[in-house]
Amino acid sequence: GWLHAIKAHNTPVVCVVVYGNRVYEDALIELKDILIQCGCIPIAGAAFIGEHSFSSEEIPTAEGRPDASDLKHAESCGRKIQEKLTAILSVEEIPELTIPGSHPYRGDSKLWIVDFIAVSDACNQCGICAEGCPVGAIDPENSTLIDTEKCITCCACIKHCPTHARTMKPGLVKEAQLRLHTLYKERKEPEYFL
Template sequence: MNIEVVKLACFSPTGTTKAIAKAIAKGIGETTVEMVDITRPEVREKPFSTSADELLVMAVPVYAGRVPVVLSAWLDAFKADNTPVVCVVVYGNRDYDDALLELKDIMKQKGAVPLAGAAFIGEHSFSSEDTPVAVGRPDEADLSLAEEFGRKLADKLKSFESIDEIPELTVSGKYPYKEFSPPISADFMIVSDECTQCGLCAEACPTGAINPEESSDVVQEKCIRCCACIKICPEGARVMKPSPLKDIAVKLFNNCKERKEPVLFF
């Protein structure tokens, strides 16, 4: 198959998913690469489509074992025209549950043809100095494997004469998908006097929940608890306070210490 463009579409509030997507593209090699970073809300308002002479790498983080709900409207509007697609999920060393299966199903429904899938590990959103979970991941080994995955993808594509030759892709997951967890209060953060109102947290927020003029002003209904604002703060002024979310962070720290490795599907 002749692929002219590789499109990387990724939602990556803390940068881990984007790092994996870029490493996969590097492994694919000498092809025009277009990055479509849908982390910012204004980008998700723009239409997005793909064609049969493109390869799509769709990469999203796992939120409670599922594809992030915040992407629902954007994914509903997405259109593909027999585009080969690589489905990638990135999870925080607990489990990716049904997220990869769900992403594959969504891509098929939108007109794409799943070529391969992968579940990689990234530092958990709730990871902190006192509750570290998968710190530093994706690490060098993860990124090296992502590049190798990209090289295998390029070889796979060359082995097919047409899109019709791509066999049905099987990935881990089950039906019905894991039920969404009950809502957790978004009131989980303290902003200390160390805050300089630099605005980086507002820029990083994938839902526009933070007032750029006053960083302690957060629209709770918009917050998706990705903790991008905590991780990007140069002063360490945003921290988790005692809360149900902090309790989950402690549980993850206690139960998810064993290193998990990426899983690839062709």
């Protein structure tokens, strides 16, 4: 993928992942490993919380995140990284960054290939969903057509539809949305590693 195309030469980097208040599993250590392969030197890592992509007004998960408290955490993290960089005279002095995670990586990172989006007659073919789809899974000429092989279940098309014509169908993704809402209500705080 595009991340592996990064070319660097002993370039200090900060590894940052964002997750929807469930768990970030091995995402941070995997990012660190990829960036090292690209020639970067990780100096810090952070895991921040954002509203879950399955979140909705009716069934929220991490609604409104990142919020003011998260931004204060980010600012504090940034200051600590700046202090760390200021104290280092050369990249050779950067100690190896310890980040939680497992080798081999846990879990299955395969995306679901599932037809989960219903498009109602309220769709006026405005194309906002196709423009906003990060992987081009929606046909710009007929936005009711979705390539489920490309779709990453990010729900951007649902969130940005001005006529609310796009919704989740009953099934696997809708059930996951309900589980996330039920099981991950407790607020998680950002974590950072220096």
